[in-house]
Amino acid sequence: VSRSNARSAGKYPSWKMGRMMHWESSNELNAFRLLDCDPNVTSYSEQPCQILYVEDGAERVHYPDILATTTEGKELWEVTPRSKALNPEVLARTALLSRALPRWGYAYRMMFAEDFARQPRLSNANLLLSLGQRAVTDYEWEDVRRTMAEQGSLVWSEACAGNYGARGRKILCNLVLRGALSIDMNAPISPATEFVARKGGL
Secondary structure (H helix, E strand, O other): OOOOOOOOOEEEEEOOOOEEEEEOOHHHHHHHHHHHHOOOEEEEEEOOOOEEEEEOOEEEEEOOOEEEEEOOEEEEEEEEOHHHHOOHHHHHHHHHHHHHHHHHOEEEEEEEHHHHOOOOHHHHHHHHHHHOOOOOOHHHHHHHHHHHHHHOOEEHHHHHOOOOOOOHHHHHHHHHHOOOEEOOOOOOOOOOOEEEEOOOOO
């Protein structure tokens, strides 16, 4: 599905999807980065479909921004600022599609742009993606597993100091992206940040 190119647009190299993703607003770009870092999201795509629906006797067309496939199912997202989400027409459409689409196997969600831009979560995502895109070797994986078993967690300052090897920071970031380790995304990554094993991750 193509839409108007009258506004800012670009391409984002998705780590998770292994291809360039087309974005048509900075809000969508932020969403892509966070989706790449969410281990509960198995895949996602941009502008996935058009939805034809009838409201007040009139046929209408809607283009969701994102299709996110999660461990819970498939979700169609509309990404918009809170101010636009309060428009009566948008509220009515959201209510209608939220009721109608589950029977076809899709949840419909209004996602607020301000949430995707919230810090420090977005900055954390950018750091994880900048350092963690290279795959971890079997040897590195086993080394992390053993260290985790001994210490219970891994600390960012120790990774920066080289205690986990020359690629320590990149290894930790990659394992977070892969869902093996987790951090508190709502706190800035700092020397004291602890990386802990996710259930079933290591």
